[in-house]
Amino acid sequence: MLLEVRDLHVEFRTRDGVARAVNGVSYGVDAGETLAVLGESGSGKSVTAQAIMGILDSPPGRITGGEILFQGRDLLRLKEEERRRIRGAEMAMIFQDALSALNPVLPVGDQLGEMFVVHRGMSRKDARAKAVELMDRVRIPGAAARVRDYPHQFSGGMRQRIMIAMALALEPALIIADEPTTALDVTVQAQVMDLLAELQRELTMGLVLITHDLGVVADVADRIAVMYAGRIVESAPVHDLYKAPAHPYTRGLLDSIPRLDHKGRELYAIKGLPPSLMHIPAGCAFHPRCTAARDLCRTDVPPLHEVTGERGSACHFWRECLDG
Amino acid sequence: MPEPQPLEPSSYVPGGTAELVPADAEILRTGPGGRGPRGPDTTAAPSVAAEERVRSLWSDAWHDLRRNPVFLVSALVILFLVLIALWPQLIAPGNPLDCDLAKAQQGPGPGHPFGFNGQGCDVYTRTVHGARTSVTVGVCATLGVAVLGSVLGGLAGFFGGVGDAILSRVTDVFFAIPVVLGGLVLLSVVTSSTVWPVIGFMVLLGWPQISRIARGSVITARQNDYVQAARALGASPMRILLRHIAPNAIAPVIVVATIALGTYIALEATLSYLGVGLKPPSVSWGIDISAASPYIRNAPHALLWPSGALAVTVLAFIMLGDAVRDALDPRLR
Numbered sequence: 001m002l003l004e005v006r007d008l009h010v011e012f013r014t015r016d017g018v019a020r021a022v023n024g025v026s027y028g029v030d031a032g033e034t035l036a037v038l039g040e041s042g043s044g045k046s047v048t049a050q051a052i053m054g055i056l057d058s059p060p061g062r063i064t065g066g067e068i069l070f071q072g073r074d075l076l077r078l079k080e081e082e083r084r085r086i087r088g089a090e091m092a093m094i095f096q097d098a099l100s101a102l103n104p105v106l107p108v109g110d111q112l113g114e115m116f117v118v119h120r121g122m123s124r125k126d127a128r129a130k131a132v133e134l135m136d137r138v139r140i141p142g143a144a145a146r147v148r149d150y151p152h153q154f155s156g157g158m159r160q161r162i163m164i165a166m167a168l169a170l171e172p173a174l175i176i177a178d179e180p181t182t183a184l185d186v187t188v189q190a191q192v193m194d195l196l197a198e199l200q201r202e203l204t205m206g207l208v209l210i211t212h213d214l215g216v217v218a219d220v221a222d223r224i225a226v227m228y229a230g231r232i233v234e235s236a237p238v239h240d241l242y243k244a245p246a247h248p249y250t251r252g253l254l255d256s257i258p259r260l261d262h263k264g265r266e267l268y269a270i271k272g273l274p275p276s277l278m279h280i281p282a283g284c285a286f287h288p289r290c291t292a293a294r295d296l297c298r299t300d301v302p303p304l305h306e307v308t309g310e311r312g313s314a315c316h317f318w319r320e321c322l323d324g
Numbered sequence: 325m326p327e328p329q330p331l332e333p334s335s336y337v338p339g340g341t342a343e344l345v346p347a348d349a350e351i352l353r354t355g356p357g358g359r360g361p362r363g364p365d366t367t368a369a370p371s372v373a374a375e376e377r378v379r380s381l382w383s384d385a386w387h388d389l390r391r392n393p394v395f396l397v398s399a400l401v402i403l404f405l406v407l408i409a410l411w412p413q414l415i416a417p418g419n420p421l422d423c424d425l426a427k428a429q430q431g432p433g434p435g436h437p438f439g440f441n442g443q444g445c446d447v448y449t450r451t452v453h454g455a456r457t458s459v460t461v462g463v464c465a466t467l468g469v470a471v472l473g474s475v476l477g478g479l480a481g482f483f484g485g486v487g488d489a490i491l492s493r494v495t496d497v498f499f500a501i502p503v504v505l506g507g508l509v510l511l512s513v514v515t516s517s518t519v520w521p522v523i524g525f526m527v528l529l530g531w532p533q534i535s536r537i538a539r540g541s542v543i544t545a546r547q548n549d550y551v552q553a554a555r556a557l558g559a560s561p562m563r564i565l566l567r568h569i570a571p572n573a574i575a576p577v578i579v580v581a582t583i584a585l586g587t588y589i590a591l592e593a594t595l596s597y598l599g600v601g602l603k604p605p606s607v608s609w610g611i612d613i614s615a616a617s618p619y620i621r622n623a624p625h626a627l628l629w630p631s632g633a634l635a636v637t638v639l640a641f642i643m644l645g646d647a648v649r650d651a652l653d654p655r656l657r
Binding site for chain 1: 571
């Protein structure tokens with residue numbers, strides 16, 4: 001396993017109380033594999049990623065338990081300086097909104113080159129040459145001429161390509177992409193996703209793709225982990241999950257996708273709202289919104305039951321769900 | 325957005341699921357896939373880039389400033405002031421300390437366009453030579469305040485924690501000290517007649533103002549996504565502070581410092597007027613205003629010229645600060 005997160009707990013101490021953002025998340029990614037982490041806003045998917053990268057804002061954020069094994073080392077036990085050397089070089093992150101994730105006052109070439117200056121000690125001139133190479137690699141037209149341009153002079157799609165180039169600069173073993181296409185036009189989304197998938201194959205990187213877009217997931221992911229209220233509720237190979245979800249929440253998500261053959265019918269929506277992380281319901285966190293909830297769900301937290309060797313569901317009644 | 329949009333929105337909304345994405349991708353691949361000159365950005369980019377080349381915050385600001393009459397006028401005045409501060413002999417070859425009591429309070433005459441003051445000194449020569457002290461005090465005090473304040477405030481804002489809490493309380497204490505009263509107390513014990521004790525006093529009392537602004541500005545900049553991105557790419561804290569935060573946080577400091585420059589010049593005159601700033605034989609507008617004020621009825625010209633010079637100078641710096649603020653604040657654009 002390239003990356004293995006085990007029983008990770010993260011909480012945020014705020015003035016209004018403790019928000020338990022991540023409550024025992026476990027997942028793993030192999031080299032060359034794509035894991036999609038799916039969930040609504042506030043499900044803890046981004047916080048998990050920040051904890052892996054070591055860029056959690058603390059305070060108020062705090063990792064209260066678990067381990068993060070990366071290439072066999074527990075990242076949480078490393079010194080900050082050691083982690084800093086891993087960041088960018090061995091694992092890198094692609095952010096959602098490239099316009100705000102790029103420094104507005106620095107030319108993109110300088111920002112790309114910074115990777116080589118920081119981690120490889122290259123001279124500015126060599127780093128700039130590398131930057132042009134990278135921009136070519138992510139297919140930015142006229143890279144040599146545009147290396148001195150500022151982020152706002154690029155279109156959204158081109159900016160996201162630059163983000164990708166920055167993340168891939170040092171050919172890291174692991175990439176975490178936090179909703180890399182959400183801020184883009186639908187037409188550009190596919191191009192950027194294709195580019196990312198292609199580069200991932202080329203470099204056999206592990207990819208953690210955080211998203212709430214089921215369409216993106218189906219196309220590129222090998223495995224899916226569905227998160228709800230800071231927990232993994234279902235984890236499965238992508239085709240198994242689409243064929244037959246083993247958790248009512250996943251089923252709800254799949255049912256709420258608009259489909260051509262349902263034209264004219266009302267679109268399904270999961271009723272209710274995601275719980276506040278300050279007051280996660282007792283028992284199964286999903287029970288107030290679940291159509292199949294019973295007494296057991298209100299009192300007992302369901303463990304991640306093994307459905308088959310490679311899939312799991314955190315539902316007491318996963319068998320019924322699987323059968324439809 | 326220069327990206328092409330070959331699909332009608334209605335054709336992808338109803339089926340926006342797994343099946344349709346690869347189809348989108350196939351269509352789109354013909355667009356950006358080729359690296360040739362017909363890529364999606366190249367069609368729009370050159371025209372946009374030519375017109376927008378290097379329009380960063382700073383070049384935008386410069387672009388605005390050059391067209392701002394307030395900036396042009398104040399910059400010209402300041403340029404002139406700096407020139408006569410450096411080389412007063414250019415336009416006033418006389419010696420400001422060369423006084424003749426016999427000519428005391430005489431009005432303007434040939435070779436002496438501003439007349440003489442109560443000590444019989446040439447008002448024109450003294451007014452021109454007084455610019456040097458004012459500009460020196462203003463520039464040095466501002467530099468000192470800006471450097472000390474932005475370093476302390478920037479570090480406190482960036483690292484936070486105990487240091488930040490202590491610094492914030494210290495700035496509160498300094499804000500509670502009335503400047504003129506503080507000057508009367510602290511400077512009355514100084515015997516040196518140079519400008520340095522006055523500058524030191526201004527830095528001592530002025531840095532908290534800049535420090536507070538720099539702190540807030542750094543805290544705002546620190547929350548930007550690109551700072552988190554820089555962290556995620558392995559940049560060290562110092563590198564993040566100097567390369568990613570400082571350039572994005574410095575604008576408010578520059579604005580406040582420019583405006584403060586004018587007020588420091590006025591403060592020097594105030595302190596000199598009160599007898600605790602510069603002392604004779606230094607030549608300063610404040611000293612001359614102070615000396616001339618008892619004779620305002622007999623010899624108003626001795627009061628008018630140094631006061632006028634002071635007012636124009638302070639006004640010029642405050643106008644410059646205003647123009648710079650307008651240019652650097654994107655919200656006013």
